[in-house]
Amino acid sequence: MGARKDAPASDADPRSKSGALPVGQLLNPVRLLGGLVGLLRGGDPLEVQTIKTTPYDGQKPGTSGLRKKTKVFTQENYLANFVQSTFSALQETGVKVEGGTLVVSGDGRYYNSTAIQIIAKIAFAHGVARIWIGDKGLLSTPAVSAVIRNREGGFKAFGAFILTASHNPGGKDEDFGIKYNSDNGGPAPEKLTNAIYKYTTTISEIKMCPKFPTINIHRKGTATVKSVSVDVFDCTEDHINLLKQCFDIPKIKALIQRKDFKMKYDAMHGVQGPYAKKVFVELLGAHPSSLMNCDPKEDFGGPSTPSHGHADPNLKNAVELCKVMGILPDGHVDPAVVDPPSFGAAADGDADRNMILGSKFFCTPSDSLAIIVYYAQRAIPYFKDGVKGASRSMPTSQALDHVAKKLGIPLFEVPTGWKFFGNLMDSKAVYGKTDYTPFICGEESFGTGSDHVREKDGMWAVLAWLAILAYRNPDPAAPLVGVEQVATEFWAEFGRNYYVRYDYEGVDKGKAEEMMERMRTGAAKKEFDQSTKGQHQYTTDDFTYTDPVDGSVSPKQGIRILFADGSRVVFRLSGTGVVGATIRMYLETYVGPTGAHDEYAPEKVKALAETALQLSLLEKITGRKEPTVIT
Incomplete structure (x- = not known):
């Protein structure tokens, strides 16, 4: 089960180039007859098999699922191991999988189509009765939640596999990911992700149906394959119908129709493209030229595009949009841009993130x-x-x-x-x-x-x-x-909370953890206070969260440095990267209502950054002199 190259379906021939049959013809008369002959001979063309496998290290889901390089996922049984472990964990925790409905779709990145077929073969083997798939295999992450919560009256699906690495680059040489969402439409709770991980460390066999027919995800419709109903539907309908219930669409449409209002929306070649066309052009009446990069691509445009295929809506990567809006990558205003649009926005690969811009103005999240x-x-x-x-x-x-x-x-x-x-x-x-x-x-x-x-x-x-x-x-x-x-x-x-984030990507994980542990134990504070002779008034803690709803405790969620003047620094290790560790340093200083609110944020927090770097010894421990990106 190695790497497979995704191939688009062909409507000219009943069978796609990859051997798929269009939905509605998954069991055509010839194939059905062949299956009956096989049964008479004592065989079953849709036989569930037990396939031997061995565990892979490092399949512990992070805050947003499992993310690795695509080439890692295309290793034999790598994806199948994780999917089987998820089904095992679901059954252990009492989720009714057999006879249930499962959503399977993703953000369209490379390997998305192949992964859908693998999951379908395993889902069939575990007794799933219905598989819901967005057309072309696409569903934005929020749309998956909307499908679970609202499709066919709501809460029909027991969960979903979302194939995404979110804002990470896509492509054969880039990143892939998978996450499981539960029956409330939200990310799996830690109890379940811990159980999934436990199974990935001991897995020895995969239950699947290798000959389950390939699904033509490019044609909408419903087909029944033995005991399973496969439904390929418009990926936008459930989410957009829900959004229409939230907002006053006529009022927004009136704004967009104003002659002095112009907007620009950048989907960054991610999954948001079809949604943007439906919402902004068809529903709100914006001109099609208001949209940019709204054709989903499996590499999000690739390295030759201005974003380098990095569908992450920030000042560094959404450079095409920022240029139109009159904003430079460092956040300064571009004096060369004349009469930019009134409003700009961008989405990431799976469309759960957003960036908001005004005319020559960046609004922090x-x-x-x-x-x-x-x-x-x-x-x-x-x-x-x-x-x-x-x-x-x-x-x-x-x-x-x-x-x-x-x-x-x-x-x-x-x-x-x-x-x-x-x-x-x-x-x-x-x-x-x-x-x-x-x-x-x-x-x-x-x-x-x-x-x-x-x-x-x-x-x-x-x-x-x-x-x-x-x-x-x-x-x-x-x-x-x-x-x-x-x-x-x-x-x-x-008042204004001046706020800047420094990201140090691809840091040696051991060094990053050493830096965090040094601050966690108090060694960093002791050494810093001695070297500065106690001139800084501050406290430090390691943020622990006790959930007021279920009582669960989440320790070690980030080091907080709280200064007497209200300024704040936070250090944490991000769980969204695929190589090494990402250290994030958050800097915040507050200026009241009567203070100056027009200062350049990175300059405003520069002294705070220098203090934080001195205290953490980030450069000395990790060898990193500059952040990868500042936002």
């Missing part, structure tokens, strides 16, 4: 989250009765804290990972505790969402901003209020 919560009740019908709870990941800036205090709503600081938000959203429905919905949450890593699904949702965040701008621009004859004005007025009321 932390500020974006806070501003959305501030305006939600007034601008978004879904929140017409008010936001009942809000949450941010611990490294995210404290801008949201000011808003939550003003609105008088509960605020939760959680570890990085969307599953922690999901527990809060399900507090009443699943655990019978306090109801925090409707609920808004987000992470500094360009992820924002609400309880309409159980994943961060890039399209939702963009529509939330368009709804805010529509609310702020009720009179089409008045001057347009844009993103920058909304943000600066917000700072004037709440």
